[in-house]
Amino acid sequence: MALDAGMPKRLSLKIRARAAFEAAGLGAAWLRASFTADSDRLFLWSPVLVAAGVGTYFSLGFEPQPWPAAVLLPLALAALWLSRNHPVKALCAGIGFFLLLGFGAAVLRAQMVAAPVLARPMSGPLVAKVVAVESTESGSLSAILEPRSFARLTASETPAKVRISVRLRGAVLRPGAVVTLRARLMPPPEPVQPGGFDYARQAWFDGMGAVGFAYTLPEELSPPSGRDRAVLADLRMRIGERIRSVVGGTSGAVAAALINGERASIPDDVSEDLRAAGIFHVLSISGLHMVLFAGSVFWVVRAALALWPSMALRYPIKKWAAAAALFGATFYLLISGAAIATQRAWIMISLMFLAILLDRPALTMRNVMLAALVILLWRPDSLIGASFQMSFAAVIALIAFYESSWMRSWTSRPRATGLGALPALAGSYVLGIALTSIVAGAATGAIAAYHFNRIALYGLAGNMAAMPLVGIVVMPMALLSLLLMPFGLDGPALWAMGKGVEGMLLVAHEVASWNGADRLVPEAPLGALLLVVLGSLWLALWREKWRFAGIVPMVAGLALWGAASRPDVLIDRDAALFAVRTANGSLALTSSRPAYAAEQWLRHDGDGRRPREASKSEALACDRHGCIYKEEGRPVIAFAGTLDAVVEDCAKADIVIAKISVPYRIRRECDARLLLDYFSFWRNGATALTFTESGGIDVTTSLAARGNRPWVQRRGDQ
Structure with a gap:
């Protein structure tokens, strides 16, 4: 019997098509099952979507009007409510709502902080109120002032805030005082190259309309009133001066920075050593400091109350300790300057202690993402800063790591008791530092490389050597010194804190001296960072096996890292x-x-x-x-x-x-x-030329890269 030669081929194609169709069906079913199993974690993606909306705002080349977001946001909310019983429609409506929420928050924030910006460099008499003061490494003062008048500017042209440097010996500035001096003020500087860091944008959202320096010593026209926020700034300054005077030297400058957040007096070479050793994060008051500070308050108060058995058995002393720790965390937030990382840490620690007060689980991924959502809606401009990105990346990665099933099984296994437990506890502590350093370093490595063009190769060694000093000596002594400072009994605690800081700086200097400790990398395209971050979030926020698909964009982002064109x-x-x-x-x-x-x-x-x-x-x-x-x-x-x-x-x-x-x-x-x-x-502004393969010349300017935004001055139109 003769066979049709074409039949086997057609049959093969049908079999392959059916197999592909069945494989696609199985894949879709697996994805649906994974999505259903992880549906309780959908809320964790809400701040990611809000961040995407904020990022969309900052990526535009023009300033959008606020009314489209104001009109579309209620419509998206209504669509979300109407589709609440239809999962797919609700998901799409939710995505649109949170994207618009982030975009609208950024537009609103830009409108709310709008303030005059100095149009050109000017010199003249300045009358201003002192908002904050920092001492620098060289002994000069760096101050934020609120001008009452400057040179010949009208009230509508005078910047709301300016930052000036006072390099004159004998200068004194007290927060809250009104002073007069002659100053040279300039508009906030533009990027030094197209696409570079835009200080003028940061200054816009900080309400800073000019920077400059003083020609003459400031003369105080009126003393601090003692009835406004300058009281807190004065307290921060006095705490810093006290710590620097008692501890002394570089250790005093670092110790002061760990408490009040002022880093201007830290020498540049010390900062470079800390970066090269991978422990510069110690200077950024964030989760580590807040946990050690507020955690110490919690432990001390609870242990002190437990000394009275009748009280411990009858009353909720754990909740009392949580309330005291919450107060301590708030105080630390205020005296530290309330940077973005500190705000995130305070929100996180506050949610933890509130959970204790309400008998709920304390440390969860939901609390972290809720803190991110609050900060993004309150300060959407913080998204584009390295502080926000690195602090949340580290915390999300650490919680995802310690939430993993194998890590939970390891931490829940029985522990030894008595004296035999000491070696095990010491080993667990060292292992905990190592794991934390590895996970946090991996989570923040790409972000640090993107923003700072550097990688600390020996960060694990630096953290393992320095963090025990920070956790056991430095931060507990910082808390004790603050408690004793009002009574003048803080000397021994500050001495011990200084010795701990001194040991940390010795570690940083040693690790930084190793060959290749601080590796510089060329700038990367933004798309590479976005792929790495998206893949990392996919890996960390889901629990089912489909989370491992996040490895694909992470690898793609790293592969594209060196793809950015470099100007000629x-x-x-x-x-x-x-x-x-x-x-x-x-x-x-x-x-x-x-x-x-x-x-x-x-x-x-x-x-x-x-x-x-x-x-x-x-x-x-x-x-x-x-x-x-x-x-x-x-x-x-x-x-x-x-x-x-x-x-x-x-x-x-x-x-x-x-x-x-x-x-x-x-x-x-x-x-x-x-x-x-x-x-x-x-x-x-700054200009870059790039030679093309065809022999042409591409000209890129800072003005074109920045777009027509409120923080961009178009000089040719003046």
Whole structure:
């Protein structure tokens, strides 16, 4: 019997199609089962969606009007209510509602903090109220002032708040006092390169309209009234001064920072050692400090009440201790400056103690995400800061890790009792530090690399050596010193705290000295970070096996980490500094100043050289008229400082960048492929040039990258 030769092939295709269809059905059923099993954790994604809405606001190139969100948000809420009995519709309505909630919160916040911003640098007499004061490493003062009047500005033009530096010896500023001085004020600085950190945006949301420095010593016109928030700022300042005077030196500066959050007096080299050792997080008052501080209050109060058996048996002393700890945590929040990480920690610890008061489980992922939701709605601008991202990433990862089934089984196993338990307790403590350091370091590593372009390779060693000192000596002594400080009996406690801090700094210096301790990495595209974060959240927030799908975007994000294009030429916003990428891929600077811009360019490039080293290149020749860059196979680039140099360079260079304004006649007659002058940088801010494969030149400016937002000043329109 003859067989149709085409039949087996058609049959094979049908079998494959049916198998694929059945596999797809099984996959869909598995996904539905996983989603149903994890449906009780849907709330955990609400702050993620709110964050997506906030991120959408900040990604726009224009400032949106508030009315669309105000109109759509109630409609989304109504849709969520009407679809409450239809799971799929309710899910879609919920996603839309929380996205709009985040977007609307960001729009509203931007409107609420709107305040005058200084349009141009100005000098003149300043009359202002002192809001806060910090002592810096050099002994100068860094102060936040609320101006009453400045120079010739009208009331509607005067910034609501300014930050000034007072470098004059003998200067005294008291929070709450009204002072007068002569000052030089400038608009908040723009990014040093397109896409770089935008201090002006941060200043906008802080209500800061100018920065500057004092020409003269401040004269006090009226003393602090003692009836406003300046009392708290004065208390913080006095606590810091007391700690620094008793402990002394660098240890005193670090000890003060651990209590009142003021880090300006910590030397830069100490901060670098702490970063390289992976323990700089100790200086950020967050969950660790709040748990140690409030936890110590809780333990001490409960232990003291337990000394009276009749009271312990008749009354809820655990709840009393929780109430006392809640008060202590609030006090610590206020005197520490209430940074974002501290706010998150306070909300978390408050929820824990409230749970104890209400006889509910204390530490859960739900409490963490509720804290994130509160902060995002209250301060949506905190999302784009490293503090918010790193603090929540660490806590979410740690709770997910300790909530895992195998970790719960390990922690719930029987423990030894009596003297034989001491080695086991010590081993568990060391192992706990190691696991916590590994998990928190892995969770925050990508975020730290994105924002700071560095990775602490020996962070585990630094944390294992330093954290016992922090947990056993430093923070308990900090609590004891605060309790004894009103009575003048805090000396021994501060001495012990100082010794603990000194040991921590020795550990940081030792680990930082190891070869390769502080590894710089080039800047990464935002998409790479978003993929890593999304994958991490998927892995941490779900419980079923489908959570392991989060590994895919995490790996994709890490694979894209080095995909960001690096500019070939960088021009400072004031045309005072230029950089060109040489044939070997490194940047050559025309100068080492302005130092901040030079350091930021090198850091973003993952380059560990000092600006002085980077300003020495055989491919870049400089004289008093400017610089010329020449390498075989690459465009000739001239950085001209005079009109004569511009005319000369136009005849022999492919690109001419002038730090002066060039008249139209010279621009018209210039033979260079591209001519940029000071006016271009004055108008558009920092500029980057990228050479394309086709031989073209892409010009990117800071003004274009920042968009038309309220914190962006468009100089050409003034």
